[in-house]
Amino acid sequence: MTALTRAAEGHVVEKVRRTAGSGAALRVVIADYGAGNLRSVSSALLRAGCDPVVSVDPTAVREAPLAVIAGVGHVESAARGLARHRLDEAICDRAAAHRPVLGICVGMQLLGEESEEGGCGLGLLAGPVRRLRSRRVPHMGWNALEVRRPSQLLEGLDGADVYFAHSYAIEPTVPEVTVAEVEHDGRIVAAVELAALAGVQFHPERSGPAGARLLANVVRWSRSA
Amino acid sequence: MVKKRVIPCLDVAGGRVVKGVRFENLRDVGDPIELATRYSELAADELVFLDITATLEDRGPTLGLVERAAEELSIPFTVGGGVTGLADARALLRAGADKVAVNRAAFDDPTMLTALADEFGSQAVVCAVDARAGEVVTHAGANPRGRDAVDWAQEAVARGAGEILLTSIDADGTRQGYDLSLTEAVAKAVEAPVIASGGAGETKHLAEAFAAGAEAALVASIVHERPERLRELKAELREAGWPVRS
Numbered sequence: 001m002t003a004l005t006r007a008a009e010g011h012v013v014e015k016v017r018r019t020a021g022s023g024a025a026l027r028v029v030i031a032d033y034g035a036g037n038l039r040s041v042s043s044a045l046l047r048a049g050c051d052p053v054v055s056v057d058p059t060a061v062r063e064a065p066l067a068v069i070a071g072v073g074h075v076e077s078a079a080r081g082l083a084r085h086r087l088d089e090a091i092c093d094r095a096a097a098h099r100p101v102l103g104i105c106v107g108m109q110l111l112g113e114e115s116e117e118g119g120c121g122l123g124l125l126a127g128p129v130r131r132l133r134s135r136r137v138p139h140m141g142w143n144a145l146e147v148r149r150p151s152q153l154l155e156g157l158d159g160a161d162v163y164f165a166h167s168y169a170i171e172p173t174v175p176e177v178t179v180a181e182v183e184h185d186g187r188i189v190a191a192v193e194l195a196a197l198a199g200v201q202f203h204p205e206r207s208g209p210a211g212a213r214l215l216a217n218v219v220r221w222s223r224s225a
Numbered sequence: 226m227v228k229k230r231v232i233p234c235l236d237v238a239g240g241r242v243v244k245g246v247r248f249e250n251l252r253d254v255g256d257p258i259e260l261a262t263r264y265s266e267l268a269a270d271e272l273v274f275l276d277i278t279a280t281l282e283d284r285g286p287t288l289g290l291v292e293r294a295a296e297e298l299s300i301p302f303t304v305g306g307g308v309t310g311l312a313d314a315r316a317l318l319r320a321g322a323d324k325v326a327v328n329r330a331a332f333d334d335p336t337m338l339t340a341l342a343d344e345f346g347s348q349a350v351v352c353a354v355d356a357r358a359g360e361v362v363t364h365a366g367a368n369p370r371g372r373d374a375v376d377w378a379q380e381a382v383a384r385g386a387g388e389i390l391l392t393s394i395d396a397d398g399t400r401q402g403y404d405l406s407l408t409e410a411v412a413k414a415v416e417a418p419v420i421a422s423g424g425a426g427e428t429k430h431l432a433e434a435f436a437a438g439a440e441a442a443l444v445a446s447i448v449h450e451r452p453e454r455l456r457e458l459k460a461e462l463r464e465a466g467w468p469v470r471s
Contacts, residue, residue, distance in 0.1 A: 035345075037295075037318055037319065037321060037322075037323070037345075039292065039295045039296060039320070039321040040295045040296070040298075040321055040323070043295065043296040043297075044299065047299075072318075072345050072346050072348070072349055073344060073345050073346045074343070074346060077343075077344070106346070135416070136227075136416065136417070136418050136440060137416050137417070138347055138348040138387045138388070138417065138418070139227060140227070140348060140387070140388060140418050140440065141227045141228055141229075141230050141270065141271075141418070141440065141441070142227065142228040142230070142270055142470045143226070143227045143228065144226075161228060161470045163300070163301055164227070165301065165323070165324075165348040165349075165387075166346075166348055167346070167347055167348065167387070183226055184226070184227055203301070203323075205299065206298075206299065206300055206301045206323060207299070207300075208265070208299050208300055209299075211299060212299065
């Protein structure tokens with residue numbers, strides 16, 4: 001990470017501290033595994049009324065009321081990045097203690113097991129990560145959520161268009177964990193939920209009002225989880 | 226089904242949005258973040274910021290603009306122009322760009338596409354291909370490169386590009402329609418989505434580009450004059466039966 005980016009992230013954190021002094025905001029730790037591009041997630045959480053902090057500290061990642069794994073790239077490099085700061089253990093500890101975790105895009109894939117792209121996720125959800133078998137890959141753009149199971153996370157979002165940008169997706173072994181799918185030459189898992197674990201393959205931070213709704217739902221979900 | 230995207234392109238020069246015909250006769254059309262926010266409110270599916278003077282003057286990309294956009298926008302945006310190599314592209318993505326568009330630098334060193342895809346994923350790597358009569362051109366159209374555009378697009382995707390931004394230099398700014406035969410040829414040849422660019426003048430042109438296989442259409446002058454036109458365009462496309470986001 002460049003010094004400039006670090007400084008800029010510091011700026012975001014400063015802004016958070018100024019606006020979230022009331023104590024009512026949900027403290028969210030965004031696991032920083034070196035993949036960059038956490039500014040947009042951080043800003044979206046701030047807009048959702050959270051108090052987000054980007055951190056490499058395993059204690060912070062273990063203890064915060066909500067942990068978010070976001071970012072871009074591959075399962076392999078992301079898993080390596082998490083392990084470098086022992087954030088993988090911290091997230092697994094959280095999951096064991098039923099403290100809420102939200103995975104976004106690659107962060108959702110990281111909840112799974114082996115990836116066809118190489119590398120292995122945290123194994124918190126049974127199932128591999130496979131390359132999409134659609135005519136157009138990456139699956140890029142706005143696509144309508146098809147909610148499959150009642151889910152607090154997806155309240156008000158059945159049929160809503162959200163933004164996807166990915167070439168791989170998790171295929172859960174236990175179908176019940178899938179709470180939403182999306183159509184792209186076949187079904188792709190768009191959201192999963194298992195106790196205090198949640199994952200979205202789309203980017204709520206880049207999905208306009210529908211994304212804001214998802215994050216608002218996540219805040220309520222994590223308070224009740 | 227994934228929606229067809231309409232993407233306003235903000236050509237940026239000296240921190241302002243500009244628009245010219247065939248990359249010449251540039252005129253000022255507004256502040257980038259102000260316009261971007263306006264387009265976002267008008268249901269733009271994505272945005273592209275293209276620093277059109279950067280390649281000519283070898284000026285580095287403006288990270289400040291990218292950082293502000295990442296914080297203030299809630300739709301995806303691509304940044305291009307002035308990307309001289311891997312370090313530039315990496316800095317833009319780390320500053321918050323969802324995607325980086327690489328043009329000449331990738332043509333000169335195609336391995337950078339693979340390096341970027343390995344680090345950030347293909348979905349973050351857009352290869353911008355500028356073409357004149359089917360031939361790749363660089364430096365805002367000034368340098369013909371003697372390479373077939375379809376052939377280059379195929380190589381770019383094979384090396385890791387997750388999207389092709391295909392610009393017909395001759396059609397750009399003319400409002401006479403996209404280069405449909407080139408769009409169709411590239412869309413058939415590659416697995417990645419193709420964004421048609423250059424020549425949008427009316428709704429019909431976007432529909433033609435989608436029919437030719439483009440997943441997305443770039444618009445500039447047609448919406449910069451009156452941003453509300455964006456919403457109308459999308460409504461007209463929907464009426465014509467194209468799946469677009471409202």
